[in-house]
Amino acid sequence: MAGTTVSGGSRATLEPPEPRDPSLHSRPRPLRVRLRPWLLLAAPLVVIGALLIYPIVRVAYLSFHRYGLKEVISGHPVFTGLDNYREVLGGSYLWKTVLPNTVVFAAFAVVGTIVLGTLVALLLQRVGPAVRAAIIASALLAWALPAVTGTYVWVWIFDPDSGVVRKMLQGVGLLGPEGFNWFTERLSFYAIATLNVIHHGYPFIAITIFAGLTTVPAELHEAAKIDGANAWQRFWQITVPMMRPVFAVVTILSTIWDFKVFAQVYLMPGGSGSNPDVFNLGVWSYVESINRNQYGLGASIAVLLTLVLLVITVVYLRALFREDEIS
Amino acid sequence: MRFSNKAGVAVLAAASMLLAGCGDDGSPSAGSTGGGGDSSLTWWVMKGTNPDASAFYAEAKKQFKKETGATLKVQEIQWADAHDKLVRAFAGGEGPDVSEIGTTWTPEFAAAGGLTDLTDKINDSGVSKDLIPALKDSATYNGKMYGVGWYAGTRAIVYRTDIFKKDGLQPPTSWAQLQSLVDTLHKKEPKMLPFPVAGGSSYGAAPFIWGAGGDFATKDGDQWKGALDSPQAQEGLTYYTNLALKHHSSSTGAATWLETDLLDSFTKGKSVMVIQGNWTPGTVAEQNPELKGKIGAFAIPGKDGGMAPAFLGGSNLAVLKTSEKQDLAWKFVKMMTTGTLSKKWAEQTNFFPSTQTQLKKFAESPDPLVAPFAKVMLNAGKNVPSAPQWGAVEGDKTVSQMLQSILTGTSVADATKKASDAITKTLNSGS
Numbered sequence: 001m002a003g004t005t006v007s008g009g010s011r012a013t014l015e016p017p018e019p020r021d022p023s024l025h026s027r028p029r030p031l032r033v034r035l036r037p038w039l040l041l042a043a044p045l046v047v048i049g050a051l052l053i054y055p056i057v058r059v060a061y062l063s064f065h066r067y068g069l070k071e072v073i074s075g076h077p078v079f080t081g082l083d084n085y086r087e088v089l090g091g092s093y094l095w096k097t098v099l100p101n102t103v104v105f106a107a108f109a110v111v112g113t114i115v116l117g118t119l120v121a122l123l124l125q126r127v128g129p130a131v132r133a134a135i136i137a138s139a140l141l142a143w144a145l146p147a148v149t150g151t152y153v154w155v156w157i158f159d160p161d162s163g164v165v166r167k168m169l170q171g172v173g174l175l176g177p178e179g180f181n182w183f184t185e186r187l188s189f190y191a192i193a194t195l196n197v198i199h200h201g202y203p204f205i206a207i208t209i210f211a212g213l214t215t216v217p218a219e220l221h222e223a224a225k226i227d228g229a230n231a232w233q234r235f236w237q238i239t240v241p242m243m244r245p246v247f248a249v250v251t252i253l254s255t256i257w258d259f260k261v262f263a264q265v266y267l268m269p270g271g272s273g274s275n276p277d278v279f280n281l282g283v284w285s286y287v288e289s290i291n292r293n294q295y296g297l298g299a300s301i302a303v304l305l306t307l308v309l310l311v312i313t314v315v316y317l318r319a320l321f322r323e324d325e326i327s
Numbered sequence: 328m329r330f331s332n333k334a335g336v337a338v339l340a341a342a343s344m345l346l347a348g349c350g351d352d353g354s355p356s357a358g359s360t361g362g363g364g365d366s367s368l369t370w371w372v373m374k375g376t377n378p379d380a381s382a383f384y385a386e387a388k389k390q391f392k393k394e395t396g397a398t399l400k401v402q403e404i405q406w407a408d409a410h411d412k413l414v415r416a417f418a419g420g421e422g423p424d425v426s427e428i429g430t431t432w433t434p435e436f437a438a439a440g441g442l443t444d445l446t447d448k449i450n451d452s453g454v455s456k457d458l459i460p461a462l463k464d465s466a467t468y469n470g471k472m473y474g475v476g477w478y479a480g481t482r483a484i485v486y487r488t489d490i491f492k493k494d495g496l497q498p499p500t501s502w503a504q505l506q507s508l509v510d511t512l513h514k515k516e517p518k519m520l521p522f523p524v525a526g527g528s529s530y531g532a533a534p535f536i537w538g539a540g541g542d543f544a545t546k547d548g549d550q551w552k553g554a555l556d557s558p559q560a561q562e563g564l565t566y567y568t569n570l571a572l573k574h575h576s577s578s579t580g581a582a583t584w585l586e587t588d589l590l591d592s593f594t595k596g597k598s599v600m601v602i603q604g605n606w607t608p609g610t611v612a613e614q615n616p617e618l619k620g621k622i623g624a625f626a627i628p629g630k631d632g633g634m635a636p637a638f639l640g641g642s643n644l645a646v647l648k649t650s651e652k653q654d655l656a657w658k659f660v661k662m663m664t665t666g667t668l669s670k671k672w673a674e675q676t677n678f679f680p681s682t683q684t685q686l687k688k689f690a691e692s693p694d695p696l697v698a699p700f701a702k703v704m705l706n707a708g709k710n711v712p713s714a715p716q717w718g719a720v721e722g723d724k725t726v727s728q729m730l731q732s733i734l735t736g737t738s739v740a741d742a743t744k745k746a747s748d749a750i751t752k753t754l755n756s757g758s
Contacts, residue, residue, distance in 0.1 A: 069439040073417040160580030179579040184735040269583030273724035274527050274731045290411070291722030292753075 056306075063300035069293045077296070084300035093276075102280040102305075105190050106258040112198040113254050114247070117205025122235075124210045136207065143203035147263045154196045155268055158182045183269040189278045196264050201257065205250045212246035213239065248320050252313060259309055262286065281305040367398040368655050371412075371426040373642065374403040383675060387668055395658055410718075416647070417441040424650035425659055427642045428474060430465035430710065431717055436645070437466075437473035438715030443646040446472045448657050454665060457682040461639040461708040468713065475664045476681030478673050479641025481704040482530060482627070485593065485608050485696075486600040489621040490516060498625035501632050502538070502566055509576040512599050522600045523592060524571035525584035526734045529726035530638040531602040532567055534627040537709055538635030539563030543726070544712040544750050551714055551754035553747030555729065561739050563630075568733045582734035594618070602627065604640075605700035606677040624699040626707065639708030641681065679704055716754045725749045 063084055065077035088094055120139065124132050142150070157164050160181040169175035182188040216239055224234050240247070262282040265271045271278055273287055281301060289298020368391070372380075384401045391399040402423065404412055410432065416422025417439070428436060436442050449455045449472050455463060462476030486498070494515045499505040505522075512521035525531055536542065541560025544551050554560060571577035581588070589601040594611050596618065605624075612619040626634040644663055646656040663669060664681060670688075673680040679689055679701060689701035711717055720726070729746035733739055 069414065069417075069435060069441075072414050073439050073441050075418060160583075161578045162580075181579045181582050181735065183583045184731065269527075270731060273722075274583070274727035276728060287723070291724075292719040293414075293722070294719075 059299045059302050062296050063303045065296045067295040067299075072293075072295070080296070084297045085304075087297060088300050088304065097277060098279055098281055098284050101186070101190065101278065102259060102282075102308075105194060105261070105280065106255060108190075108194050109197045109201070109258040109261075110251065110254045112194060113201040113205055113258075114250060116198060116202045117250070118209055120202065120206035121209035121213055124206065125213050139203035139206055142199055143201075145200065147200060148267060150200050151196055151264050151267045154192055154199075155183075158192050183271075184275065186277045189268065189270070189275075193261070193264050193268065197258060197261060200264075201254060205254065208250055209243070209246060212243045216242045244320075248316075252316060255312055255316070256309055259312075260305065281308075366396075367400055368425065368652060368659055369400045369402060369423040370659065371402050371404050371416075371423040373406050373409055373427050373429075380675065383668075383672060386671070387663070390668065391659060391662060394662060395655060397655055399659070413441075417649070420649045422647050422649060424652050424656045425644055425646055427477060428645045430462065430476075430479070430639075430641050430643055431721060433466050433474050433643050433645065434468040434713050434715045435718040437468040437471075441648055442473040443648050443650070443653060443656075444471045444473060445475070445646060445657065445660075449475060452661060454661060457684055459639070459681055459683055459686065459704065459708060461710040462641055462643070462681050464710045464713055465639075465641070466643045466645070468715065474643030474645035475660050477642045477644045477664055477669065478676065478678040479639055479681055479704065479708075480604050480606050480678045481639045481700055481708050482534070482602055482604050482637045483624045483700050483703050484522075484600050484627055485603045485611075485622060485624050487618075487621055488623040488695075490519075490599050491623075498623075500628050502628060502630050505628055506566075506570065506574060509570055509574045513575045516599060519596075520576065520578055520581075520592065520598045521574075522570060522576040523581040523584065523589055523598050524568060524577040524730075524734065525586060525589050525602075526582040526731035527585040527724075527727045528589065528602065529721075529724070529730065530640070531586065531589075532564065532726065532730055533638045533709075533711075534602075534635035535563040535567035536560045537563070538627070538630050539566070542712070543720075544714065544754055546712070546714075551712065551716075551751065553750030553754070555726075555750065556740070556743040556747040561743050564729075564733065564743060565739045568730070568739065571734060577734075582731055605679065605697070605704075608696045609677050623695045626699055626703045634703055634707040636707045636709035637703050639704060639710060641678070712754070714754045716756060719753050719756075720750055723749065723753060725753070 062077060064079060064081060065071070066080045066083070067077045071077050120135070124135060127135070145153075158166075160166065160179050160183070165182075166175060166179050170177070170179075180188075182192060220238050220242075221234055224238055229237065260282050261280065265278065265280055265283050266286070268278075271283065273291060279287065282305065285298045285301035285305065287298075288301060289295045374380075380403075388399045388401070391397065409429070413422070413426065413428070413432075413436065416426075417436070428442075433442070454475055455472070458476050459479065462479055463472070466472050466474040466476065484498075490512075491497070494511065496508060496511065499508050509521045512519070533543075536555070536559075539559045539562045541557050541563055542554045545554045546552075555564070571581065584592075586603070589598070590603055590607055590611070592598045593601045593603070594615050596615065608622055608624065611622055627637060629635045644660045646653060646660065650656050663672075669680045669682065670685050672678075673685070673689075679686055683705065686701055686705055690698055690705055692698045692701065725746050728749075729742045732742045732745075
């Protein structure tokens with residue numbers, strides 16, 4: 001689902017601006033030439049069609065049907081109209097638990113990832129090549145770590161009985177002898193998940209932004225320096241405006257990734273079902289469809305997740321283009 | 328069989344995959360309709376508890392050939408994927424003729440129309456007379472039988488005999504004794520957990536719900552009703568969770584533990600007593616040789632003595648409706664569930680056989696980690712409500728949700744009411 005939005009989003013922002021030379025548009029090109037890109041794209045399009053378009057259509061179809069074990073065996077989903085959506089949207093569970101979990105968590109994770117990524121990128125620009133290599137290597141290690149492994153490491157760090165954090169907090173007297181089970185409270189649960197996701201996500205952002213920073217001409221900074229601008233002013237007046245497309249890409253990508261976080265929540269204690277207070281949209285959809293065999297209901301949740309992502313992406317892209325037009 | 332959590336099964340499956348390496352043999356390729364006529368039969372068997380069963384398969388193939396002249400094709404399925412694969416097999420018709428099916432899944436698949444009604448064949452052959460009653464229940468849906476018990480297991484308390492000896496303690500025979508035992512251990516062994524209560528182990532709580540006279544759900548006519556908010560179930564749950572909340576039997580973290588975490592804690596020497604299935608204690612001494620000879624087991628006591636009923640989980644062998652070789656399939660089911668092959672499989676997998684005659688031999692075993700479990704299974708084994716939607720209750724983790732919320736401060740009354748309502752809703756839906 002997200003894959004299409006990913007490519008759509010990044011293409012829209014990465015593509016060089018349309019050539020403004022009118023002569024290119026006045027004369028129709030021969031059919032052979034116009035077909036050429038599509039011929040070149042044919043193979044990947046077939047693969048994408050099979051792997052992405054078909055599942056999307058199927059999920060959308062199932063979301064309007066009752067599709068439990070009985071229907072799987074008989075091979076006939078029962079059309080139920082909007083019943084699944086009514087059930088998902090009707091109760092307070094979506095509005096009070098799942099949606100806030102998804103949205104608030106994603107907001108914190110995206111902001112956290114981008115701030116940390118930017119800071120690391122700026123640091124990379126400052127330090128010498130040896131230190132830079134060391135920082136990049138350690139950051140890439142965090143990035144290369146599979147989400148499953150990373151999650152288990154964080155769970156281990158915050159283990160309520162013998163984790164490093166408990167020992168540390170008890171050492172300085174901030175935690176009683178009984179300890180505290182971080183995984184049972186929604187807030188502390190998501191604080192850990194946010195740390196996990198930021199730690200896992202920042203290296204990509206840092207390296208992308210670092211690559212972007214190298215394209216900002218040094219003369220601009222020198223000129224600003226001569227004019228008396230300090231580092232803070234130069235960052236906001238020169239770096240940020242020049243880097244807007246890069247920030248746009250990493251923000252959209254992070255938003256999509258952090259909205260559909262699954263493993264990092266599912267694998268934490270309580271996240272796989274025994275604590276419904278901490279479900280996000282992805283986990284809820286999985287539990288309803290795979291664990292409870294209500295594939296139709298699960299499909300409707302997945303459709304909602306996709307729609308929410310589409311809305312966010314579209315709103316963000318429009319805001320971005322409007323700013324571009326102004327400048 | 329579906330033990331209390333999917334993760335545990337997955338871990339077990341992963342572990343056995345590692346043990347077995349990549350040497351996968353004895354499982355030729357797919358297709359139940361290969362070959363001509365009745366010459367071959369495809370059988371799905373779950374992998375995850377037995378590192379290498381190829382010798383057993385070879386023997387089964389030989390015997391099957393001898394008895395029927397047909398070839399047996401064995402395909403191993405990982406427990407973690409089994410439910411999904413079976414659903415797909417039902418949907419696509421590309422499944423096996425016979426499959427091992429977890430006891431808690433059997434009513435679900437039977438109700439959905441995936442399994443063959445074997446009632447007449449089972450009754451005519453006399454197979455059912457010797458079957459352990461809880462296993463027979465598990466394969467029964469609407470009065471008809473859809474499978475034959477193949478092997479099973481149950482839970483009891485695994486404990487440290489060396490610590491009991493050191494402190495002069497005896498296995499408890501009532502709930503009052505268990506509670507004072509916990510109090511004593513809390514005082515005498517301050518570095519260990521007396522009896523951790525895992526929030527994610529619903530089958531650890533079952534003996535206390537049943538032991539006080541409660542149940543998960545009751546059936547009235549054709550309507551199911553969640554029963555965890557009955558006074559009896561509440562009493563049992565209050566007792567069980569108070570061991571953790573008031574008697575220091577457990578740790579803060581155990582509220583989110585799974586059954587595998589209990590085993591882990593015990594293996595590391597951090598717990599004195601844990602509720603475990605009979606197929607696990609064997610691995611404790613393997614992983615921590617220091618504990619060799621220091622482990623015993625006793626039945627979870629009943630409230631006022633005797634044994635509390637314990638969940639009896641296991642596997643049935645069932646014939647798929649899509650199979651074109653119904654008679655041959657039945658012959659195979661009969662061969663596997665009676666006679667020596669059944670006993671051999673149980674021994675190799677650390678599970679118990681499904682017939683009372685065979686199980687009695689295990690109850691007389693001198694092994695301190697075998698006999699207590701076998702006695703529980705003979706005398707106090709009990710099945711979950713035989714409702715087609717029970718699998719969905721397990722998938723939803725309704726019981727674990729309730730346990731975890733009680734262990735983190737919700738009142739027993741509120742938590743059981745919520746769980747009961749959820750069970751009522753789930754069991755009566757989707758049919």
